[in-house]
Amino acid sequence: MGSRPPNLFVFSTVDILATNLRTYIVQCQTMALNRHDVFKVAISGGSLPKTLAKALLAPPTSPEDTIRFDKWEVFFADERAVPLDHEDSNYRLLKDELLDKIPTDAGKPTVYPIDVNFLDDAQELADQYEKLLVQSFAARDSVKLPLFDLLLLGCGPDGHTCSLFPGHPLLRETSGWVLPIEDSPKPPPTRITLSLPVVTAGLRIAFVATGGGKKDIMKKIFEEGNGLPCALVNEMAGDRCTWFTDSPAVEGVAFPRRGSL
Numbered sequence: 001m002g003s004r005p006p007n008l009f010v011f012s013t014v015d016i017l018a019t020n021l022r023t024y025i026v027q028c029q030t031m032a033l034n035r036h037d038v039f040k041v042a043i044s045g046g047s048l049p050k051t052l053a054k055a056l057l058a059p060p061t062s063p064e065d066t067i068r069f070d071k072w073e074v075f076f077a078d079e080r081a082v083p084l085d086h087e088d089s090n091y092r093l094l095k096d097e098l099l100d101k102i103p104t105d106a107g108k109p110t111v112y113p114i115d116v117n118f119l120d121d122a123q124e125l126a127d128q129y130e131k132l133l134v135q136s137f138a139a140r141d142s143v144k145l146p147l148f149d150l151l152l153l154g155c156g157p158d159g160h161t162c163s164l165f166p167g168h169p170l171l172r173e174t175s176g177w178v179l180p181i182e183d184s185p186k187p188p189p190t191r192i193t194l195s196l197p198v199v200t201a202g203l204r205i206a207f208v209a210t211g212g213g214k215k216d217i218m219k220k221i222f223e224e225g226n227g228l229p230c231a232l233v234n235e236m237a238g239d240r241c242t243w244f245t246d247s248p249a250v251e252g253v254a255f256p257r258r259g260s261l
């Protein structure tokens, strides 16, 4: 359980949100580089990569504001079981929106896509991705869970995050790090996702939710909870969790704690 409620930031525009998201990411990057000289990040799909590109591709305003892409290790918080050049691929989305646009002199992140040799077997696809995490995390941290320095997540209109959907049995999985799902209510149906324990173990967790389409679910997440995946992350991660929203997404929503960076 998180000891304090999650942080919530509301910005008047997505551009201002992006500037503040960058400041937050740089803070997480600094903590990570001090801790282990690498920045391990998990990123999900949806509208997030576009906002992320806005945040990260802007030129630095000071030396301290530099994005050290050369130190980034990028994992996928969830991924669809499709080839990497498929229009549904979260890898492709991130590549098109962000990775391919990083200036060459800014350094290249190390990116860990799924192994497309296992697209026909969701369990194997998940197991292979979990192996990658084991290699990347366990040896260094000798922990029971991979501790991402930062997870950058979206929030679906039904309250899902990653590919953890409301009421789905995957929410009760406590042992696996990476889980297969073959009946995702959001297409495509076959995907892999980080498990709830892995998400909530993250040192920092940031949600980005923008636009009036998020208003109703934001109310449910923050005012009722109702076991919605995003609400579960809030409950378990507490103030390690920070929401970046714009005004339309939170119109009329009462929050435990608002703040600014």
Ligand SMILES: O=C(O)[C@H](O)[C@@H](O)[C@H](O)[C@H](O)COP(=O)(O)O
Residues within 6 Å of the ligand: 044, 045, 046, 047, 048, 078, 079, 080, 090, 153, 154, 155, 156, 157, 160, 161, 162, 163, 186
């Ligand atoms: O692969 C996916 O489908 C995403 O990872 C998913 O979890 C997404 O982040 C949310 O659905 C929010 O999407 P929007 O930001 O587009 O609403």
